[in-house]
Amino acid sequence: MTAKPDPLIHPITRLSICGLLAAGADWLEFAALRDAAGISDSVLSKQSRVLEDAGYVEVRKGAVGRRPRTWFRLTAEGRQAVEGHLAWLAQLEEAFSASTRDVRQARPLPGDRDQPRRVLPPLLGRA
């Protein structure tokens, strides 16, 4: 799996939906996905439509009595994209924590004015 960003799952809502679908469940029901992601019905409907149109998500609709039930799952293509994107984010997170660690180490202790100041590494995303 190659770590690479995917512009389609880059927005946080879609990342949440895809990340939850990639957690390991076979299918996730609309309400479960909505509650776990902490988003509204309309947002989930809209974003899942985008992901479905892109071929990342498979949607199965059914009904139990009069209540409609919608189930989601990632397609193989979607899973590959999500895993690549999550790996890329993990790399970013690692780089961010490494740079934070360096900043902490580079900051001189109080009363340690003789120490030469090191240049702070650029913040993530501004480089």
Place this chain on the structure above:
Amino acid sequence: MCDVARDPAALELLRVQRSRLADRMRPPWWYLSGVAILWALVFACPFSSRFLPQGVRIWPILVAGAALACLLQWGLARATGIAVATRTLRYPAGRPARITMIVVSFAALVTETFLIRHGLIVAAIVVAALAVVAEVAAQQANLRGIRQDLRAGGGAA
């Protein structure tokens, strides 16, 4: 829409969301009762050859057991909103529990058959009862493992 590239907390948020999802994967009261009935049916099979009336066959009981297992899985998926993969060894944290279930079932069935052949019916019933308890405990451990994998995202295919 929020751009996650500048937000190192995006993965942390996803971890929280996955944890929330995993918390939904708690079986309702009837699920474990159903599992207990299912295993009781399985462990009642060795007694069938000796105690079932002439002409009554075992396979309708096995079909009923399989139907009950499917019904339980379907009910669990409906109640929790999470359909887990049942035909794969996908969830590594639940794997030891699943292996335990298989080993316990084989061991119990063999022991029961042996005890029934030697006329130790009460001992066989005790073994069956203990095996049912062990299987329900293993199923609980399996669900705990699945929850753990959902939380960590380790159950991905």
